[in-house]
Amino acid sequence: MISESAVQHLKSSVRGQTFCPGDAAYDAARTIPNAMVDRRPALITRCSGAADVIACVNFAREQDALVSVRGGGHSVAGKSVCDGGLMIDLSAMKGIRVNPAKKTVRAEPGLTLGEFDRETQAFGLATTMGTISKTGISGLTLGAGWGHLHGKYGLALDNLISLDVVTADGRLLTASATDNPDLFWGLRGSGGNLGIVTSLEYQLHDVGPVFAGGVLYPSSFTKQVLRFFRDWAPTIPDELVTQVVSLTFPDLGRVFAIAGAYHGDLKKAEEVLQPLRSFGKPLLDIFQPMPYVQLQSMFDPFFPPGRMVYVKSNFFKTLDAEAGEVMDEFLATCPSPHTFAGSEHWHGELTRVSANDTAFPHRDYPFNLIIWSQWEGAENSEKNIRWTREFWNAMKPFLIESSYGNYLSDEGEESARASYGTNYDRLVALKNKFDPTNLFRMNHNIKPAKAVQTVS
Ligand SMILES: Cc1cc2nc3c(=O)[nH]c(=O)nc-3n(C[C@H](O)[C@H](O)[C@H](O)COP(=O)(O)OP(=O)(O)OC[C@H]3O[C@@H](n4cnc5c(N)ncnc54)[C@H](O)[C@@H]3O)c2cc1C
Numbered sequence: 162m163i164s165e166s167a168v169q170h171l172k173s174s175v176r177g178q179t180f181c182p183g184d185a186a187y188d189a190a191r192t193i194p195n196a197m198v199d200r201r202p203a204l205i206t207r208c209s210g211a212a213d214v215i216a217c218v219n220f221a222r223e224q225d226a227l228v229s230v231r232g233g234g235h236s237v238a239g240k241s242v243c244d245g246g247l248m249i250d251l252s253a254m255k256g257i258r259v260n261p262a263k264k265t266v267r268a269e270p271g272l273t274l275g276e277f278d279r280e281t282q283a284f285g286l287a288t289t290m291g292t293i294s295k296t297g298i299s300g301l302t303l304g305a306g307w308g309h310l311h312g313k314y315g316l317a318l319d320n321l322i323s324l325d326v327v328t329a330d331g332r333l334l335t336a337s338a339t340d341n342p343d344l345f346w347g348l349r350g351s352g353g354n355l356g357i358v359t360s361l362e363y364q365l366h367d368v369g370p371v372f373a374g375g376v377l378y379p380s381s382f383t384k385q386v387l388r389f390f391r392d393w394a395p396t397i398p399d400e401l402v403t404q405v406v407s408l409t410f411p412d413l414g415r416v417f418a419i420a421g422a423y424h425g426d427l428k429k430a431e432e433v434l435q436p437l438r439s440f441g442k443p444l445l446d447i448f449q450p451m452p453y454v455q456l457q458s459m460f461d462p463f464f465p466p467g468r469m470v471y472v473k474s475n476f477f478k479t480l481d482a483e484a485g486e487v488m489d490e491f492l493a494t495c496p497s498p499h500t501f502a503g504s505e506h507w508h509g510e511l512t513r514v515s516a517n518d519t520a521f522p523h524r525d526y527p528f529n530l531i532i533w534s535q536w537e538g539a540e541n542s543e544k545n546i547r548w549t550r551e552f553w554n555a556m557k558p559f560l561i562e563s564s565y566g567n568y569l570s571d572e573g574e575e576s577a578r579a580s581y582g583t584n585y586d587r588l589v590a591l592k593n594k595f596d597p598t599n600l601f602r603m604n605h606n607i608k609p610a611k612a613v614q615t616v617s
Contacts, residue, residue, distance in 0.1 A: 233297015
């Protein structure tokens with residue numbers, strides 16, 4: 162139980178607002194895009210800056226309260242909201258300053274990708290972020306950050322220069338290659354395990370208009386398109402990022418598409434994309450030049466907030482014809498028109514960083530299976546979750562055990578641990594150093610070796 166006097170003390174020591182059950186803004190503040198998540202924190206503090214974050218961390222530690230941290234709220238596992246305890250909401254921390262001369266940016270953790278891209282593009286600059294504009298920069302970056310620029314510039318976390326972070330003891334530390342380098346290593350890939358990040362500094366790059374879109378095929382062509390994608394993707398240049406996806410359009414029904422984005426010399430785009438655009442008999446070819454910010458919101462209509470979401474994802478060991486057969490079979494029986502399923506292609510610059518250079522280990526697998534089930538109505542949950550699990554189980558022979566943590570639904574300790582791969586033990590050592598009581602555990606948790614028992 163958190164005492165009333167402690168709550169009053171917290172309220173008077175922060176600049177931001179604090180919401181409790183019964184307050185008019187409480188329900189909106191605890192609601193995140195995934196409608197499967199319906200948790201009720203005892204308190205929600207919407208921080209105004211690092212000082213508020215420090216006050217919240219000290220409060221949670223002293224009150225032995227469960228802590229959750231909300232950046233953009235897009236964790237599919239719903240880790241940003243806790244039941245009981247304190248939800249530390251960073252969504253109002255949206256400061257951003259671009260340094261065009263140095264091509265760097267300092268950004269606060271409440272920014273969405275769309276807000277971040279808009280500010281950096283004002284200077285013709287960008288760095289790798291994800292593909293849906295409402296996602297938060299901080300959860301995405303701390304987990305890795307795969308997006309349309311990764312082939313050329315690596316993952317979002319590969320572009321970090323420094324971070325400010327509040328650790329469990331309430332200190333505000335800077336982590337970079339020269340300041341607290343062990344913490345800098347660990348923050349790049351361990352999600353929110355080591356502290357609360359209050360500022361992120363990134364390297365930016367010149368990014369102009371892009372040539373982007375997709376080629377859409379009837380779903381009956383799934384196996385042929387997958388085979389083409391598997392053979393063609395390894396030949397493409399770093400400037401092109403692609404994914405293959407099954408999705409439904411109201412006028413076309415379910416289609417199987419290869420989507421892509423080419424940035425670089427636009428005169429070369431047609432030549433690079435020619436093998437794709439001349440393959441098979443597509444229903445539609447929607448590749449076209451567009452501003453980078455338009456590309457970054459191209460998929461938004463497929464991911465509105467308020468749907469139930471359940472995700473399964475692992476890297477492919479092998480994307481062979483047999484894997485294609487299984488995908489074809491399950492996609493044909495998909496129970497929801499809102500579900501997205503397919504494979505991202507991971508290549509280029511991100512593969513040139515070694516698995517142990519940062520805490521994020523997955524650099525060697527070119528294809529990542531994604532089954533992103535989405536549906537409306539709680540009454541449809543059972544059949545959609547069952548289909549997702551059966552599909553994933555049938556795919557297991559073609560997948561490695563480990564998965565990309567940012568796409569992990571809540572599947573327990575073992576899968577969380579597996580997502581850190583060979584970096585797990587080094588992360589446990591960092592957890593012992595920076596969060597020995599596991600104050601930050603609403604995440605894909607790395608347990609300190611001797612966690613002091615706390616309330617949950
Ligand atoms: C619609 C959709 C599209 C997506 N597309 C992509 C994509 O293209 N590429 C990709 O790589 N990923 C993608 N993702 C996955 C996304 O990267 C993760 O869900 C990520 O965790 C979202 O970050 P957030 O800040 O919005 O989420 P939150 O739920 O707010 O946070 C996620 C986790 O990070 C922690 N956290 C957040 N901010 C901080 C902070 N400042 N300090 C410490 N801990 C923090 C939270 O406590 C939580 O455990 C997508 C997710 C969704 C729902």
